[in-house]
Amino acid sequence: MARREILEYPDPRLQQPAEPVTRFDESVGHLVDDLLDTLYSTSAIALSAPQIDDLRQVLVVDLSEARNEPQVYINPEILAKAAWGFVEESCLSLPGVKGNVLRATQIRVKAQDRDGETFERDLEAMHAVCLQHEMDHLVGKLFVDRLSIFRRLHFRAFGSAKARRRQEAA
Numbered sequence: 001m002a003r004r005e006i007l008e009y010p011d012p013r014l015q016q017p018a019e020p021v022t023r024f025d026e027s028v029g030h031l032v033d034d035l036l037d038t039l040y041s042t043s044a045i046a047l048s049a050p051q052i053d054d055l056r057q058v059l060v061v062d063l064s065e066a067r068n069e070p071q072v073y074i075n076p077e078i079l080a081k082a083a084w085g086f087v088e089e090s091c092l093s094l095p096g097v098k099g100n101v102l103r104a105t106q107i108r109v110k111a112q113d114r115d116g117e118t119f120e121r122d123l124e125a126m127h128a129v130c131l132q133h134e135m136d137h138l139v140g141k142l143f144v145d146r147l148s149i150f151r152r153l154h155f156r157a158f159g160s161a162k163a164r165r166r167q168e169a170a
């Protein structure tokens with residue numbers, strides 16, 4: 001369909017919670033296609049609808065090397081979490097920023113596909129971490145919100161200045 005602009009911090013739209021999808025119509029299919037087109041135009045492995053300024057609970061993931069195994073999660077809900085650990089994360093909405101975040105590395109998720117069919121899936125390792133990261137976007141949270149207080153203060157001071165310079169240059 002179309003590659004869309006990815007919102008970047010400190011855009012306030014990134015802090016808005018997304019709404020559940022209740023109608024599985026053509027617009028949901030278009031959103032999924034736009035998310036995938038936008039994702040595949042980057043080197044990232046996942047993207048959520050709020051990152052492209054659409055406040056619906058939709059996200060896509062593709063961890064395959066060939067980037068040809070997209071997975072769609074609509075209205076995702078985590079049913080169980082286990083095996084916690086620190087993982088390094090980054091985000092398309094926070095270019096150049098990385099940080100270690102405590103996440104479950106095993107989860108059970110319930111969601112719907114692009115046609116509204118409900119499924120449950122057990123995820124491990126990067127897939128589990130990735131899904132949780134994208135689900136944070138659905139509630140208006142960024143991974144830096146999960147960093148230690150010291151790292152958050154450093155990010156807000158350094159990251160905000162960096163983001164302002166980027167906006168001024170545009």
